[in-house]
Amino acid sequence: MIPLSATLSRVRPSPTMAVTALAAELRAAGRDVIGLGAGEPDFPTPENIRAAGIRAIEDGHTRYTAADGLIELKEAVCAKFHRENGLNYTPAQVTIGSGGKQVLYNALMATLNPGDEVVIPAPYWVSYPDMVRLAGAEPVIVPTRAEDGYRLDPGALDAAITPKTRWVILNSPSNPTGAGYDRAAMRALTDVLMQHPHVWVLTDDIYERLTYDGFEFCTPAQVEPGLIDRTLTMNGVSKAYAMTGWRIGYGAGPEPLIAAIRKLQSQSTSNPCTISQWAAIEALTGPQHFIAENNRTFARRRDLVLSALRDIDGIDCPTPQGAFYVFPSIAGLIGRKTAAGRSIDTDEAFATALLEEAGVAVVFGAAFGLSPCFRVSYATSDAALKEACARITDFCAALR
Known part of the structure; x- marks a missing residue:
C-alpha cells in the first residue's frame, strides 16, 4: 500500500458530502430517503445563463x-x-x-x-x-x-x-x-x-x-x-x-x-x-429579477420548516436571516432512546438514527463544530420538506 502524506491525516472527508452520498446510496438500494443534507438550490440554472454557456461552446470558447x-x-x-x-x-x-x-x-x-x-x-x-x-x-x-x-x-x-x-x-x-x-x-x-x-x-x-x-x-x-x-x-x-x-x-x-x-x-x-x-x-x-423570486420561495420553505420543528418538544431553532439552512438545537432530546432502542447521546447518533429509522438525511452539528444540533437544508421542494418534517416529528415523538 502506498504511504500517505502525514498532512492528509490532519483532515477528514467533508461530512456534508458524505451524508449526501449516503442518502443517494440508500435510494439506489431501494430505501425511501429524503435528503436534507445538500447545500444546493433545487432551481434550474436560469435560461439566459445556460444559453451563454451553449453560445460559448458554439463560438469556440473552449x-x-x-x-x-x-x-x-x-x-x-x-x-x-x-x-x-x-x-x-x-x-x-x-x-x-x-x-x-x-x-x-x-x-x-x-x-x-x-x-x-x-x-x-x-x-x-x-x-x-x-x-x-x-x-x-x-x-x-x-x-x-x-x-x-x-x-x-x-x-x-x-x-x-x-x-x-x-x-x-x-x-x-x-x-x-x-x-x-x-x-x-x-x-x-x-x-x-x-x-x-x-x-x-x-x-x-x-x-x-x-x-x-x-x-x-x-x-x-x-x-x-x-x-x-x-x-x-x-x-x-x-x-x-x-x-x-x-x-x-x-x-x-x-x-x-x-x-x-x-x-x-x-x-x-x-x-x-x-x-x-x-x-x-x-x-x-444579465437579468437579476429571478433572485428575488427564488428568495420568496426559500423564505416560505424556511418558515415551513421552522414552524414544524418548533412544535417538537426538545428542539429549539433560531430564525435564520439568510442562506437556506436552519440549525436547530436538540439539547432537549439528548439522553433519550429511539423506538428501535438506539441511544441518542450525541447529535451524530440522532442524525444516524433519523436516517436509518425515519429515512431523513440531515447533517449532525458536531460536523460544524457545535453540538448538540443538526442542520437542515430547505433547498428542496415543499412536498419533500413537508414529508421530511412529518417524519422528524414522528421520530421525535417516539423517543423515550
Whole structure:
C-alpha cells in the first residue's frame, strides 16, 4: 500500500458530502430517503445563463484562459463589487477559481505557515478548519450561542486573537445557521479587527443574495474601508444563480495576495472551465429579477420548516436571516432512546438514527463544530420538506 502524506491525516472527508452520498446510496438500494443534507438550490440554472454557456461552446470558447480567469469575467466581478458593495477593485486584484472553495483554499495555502493560527467562529462551514490544517496552521474555534443568533461576540473575537493569528474567517449569511451580521453587528467586529493590524480578514459572502425579512447584507471592507488592504472578499455564482455544478467562484483583495493565489493556481488546476466562465459573465451582468423570486420561495420553505420543528418538544431553532439552512438545537432530546432502542447521546447518533429509522438525511452539528444540533437544508421542494418534517416529528415523538 502506498504511504500517505502525514498532512492528509490532519483532515477528514467533508461530512456534508458524505451524508449526501449516503442518502443517494440508500435510494439506489431501494430505501425511501429524503435528503436534507445538500447545500444546493433545487432551481434550474436560469435560461439566459445556460444559453451563454451553449453560445460559448458554439463560438469556440473552449480553450485555456489565463490561469486565474478571463479578463472579461474579472471586469464583471469588479463591476459587481462596485455596484452592489461599494468596493473598488481592478482586474489585477481579482482571482477566478473553480468554485468559491478553491479561492478560499488557495488563499490559505498561499499565506499560512506552521504555527500560524486562523480564528473561526463555530458553527462553521465544515471545510474551513480542515483547509487550515492542510496548510499546516491551526484553527482556533470560537463558539457562538443560539441566544446571540449564532453571531460572533466581539469580545470573544478579541480574546481569540494572538500574535500568531494570521486570518479571521467570517461567513454571513452563515452556513450552517443562516445567521447574518447587519451593519451594526459587522461594525462591532471590524472595530476589533482594526485594533489588530497583523490580522487579515477572509470573508465568505457566497450567500450574499439569499436574505429574508428585509435583512441588508454588508461585507467587512464595505463597513470599514480601513480593512480593504488586508481583506479577501470571496463570492461566487453557485448559490444565488443555481450554478453549483458550473464551479465558478471569485475573490478580490490586495494585489500581492492575488498574485500569490495566481501563482499557486497556475501549478494546480490552472484556469476554471472556460465555458463556465462565460456563463458566469452572463450571470453577473444579465437579468437579476429571478433572485428575488427564488428568495420568496426559500423564505416560505424556511418558515415551513421552522414552524414544524418548533412544535417538537426538545428542539429549539433560531430564525435564520439568510442562506437556506436552519440549525436547530436538540439539547432537549439528548439522553433519550429511539423506538428501535438506539441511544441518542450525541447529535451524530440522532442524525444516524433519523436516517436509518425515519429515512431523513440531515447533517449532525458536531460536523460544524457545535453540538448538540443538526442542520437542515430547505433547498428542496415543499412536498419533500413537508414529508421530511412529518417524519422528524414522528421520530421525535417516539423517543423515550
